[in-house]
Amino acid sequence: MNSKIIKGILCAALTFVMILGTVTFEAAANKPDINMSSAHSKIGYPVYLKVLRADRKVKWSSSNTKVAKIDSTKGKHKERATVKCLKGGKALITAKLGKAKFKCKVYVKKKAKKKEAQIVYGECVYISSSGKKYHRADCGTLRAKKFEVQKSWAIANGYEPCRVCNP
Numbered sequence: 001m002n003s004k005i006i007k008g009i010l011c012a013a014l015t016f017v018m019i020l021g022t023v024t025f026e027a028a029a030n031k032p033d034i035n036m037s038s039a040h041s042k043i044g045y046p047v048y049l050k051v052l053r054a055d056r057k058v059k060w061s062s063s064n065t066k067v068a069k070i071d072s073t074k075g076k077h078k079e080r081a082t083v084k085c086l087k088g089g090k091a092l093i094t095a096k097l098g099k100a101k102f103k104c105k106v107y108v109k110k111k112a113k114k115k116e117a118q119i120v121y122g123e124c125v126y127i128s129s130s131g132k133k134y135h136r137a138d139c140g141t142l143r144a145k146k147f148e149v150q151k152s153w154a155i156a157n158g159y160e161p162c163r164v165c166n167p
């Protein structure tokens with residue numbers, strides 16, 4: 001084989017890989033997903049979880065109901081869950097859709113010191129069920145129903161910083 005043919009094959013292979021990559025990415029974007037894979041909270045502060053693009057009934061469970069338990073579920077497919085934080089520790093919340101499982105590690109603190117709390121909560125931003133902006137927790141434009149997500153997740157999913165609270 002001469003080098004031109006080899007180059008041609010390599011180029012075709014690379015293009016194929018790129019197309020495949022794009023297709024895989026797009027498919028993943030349309031699939032159900034959980035709004036966050038980990039959450040930090042305190043006793044008495046609920047964590048709001050949501051399965052995005054849920055197309056069937058969601059079954060929620062907690063690995064440690066003494067630490068965090070499913071308090072209530074809402075939505076057509078029960079895709080929204082309010083997790084009650086009861087005790088310091090760690091619990092793995094699982095959302096099951098048919099055979100698919102989505103997990104969120106919930107870390108519950110007994111009592112967060114102010115300095116500590118800033119470090120922990122600094123990574124998180126808030127989104128509402130409508131709109132494509134992410135906010136600080138106390139933003140006035142946020143509606144009552146808000147979801148805590150990691151800032152990196154919000155950015156990766158196309159959310160933009162709110163101009164009002166500048167998170």
Ligand SMILES: [Zn+2]
Nearest residue numbers: 135139162165
């Ligand atoms: Zn805002």
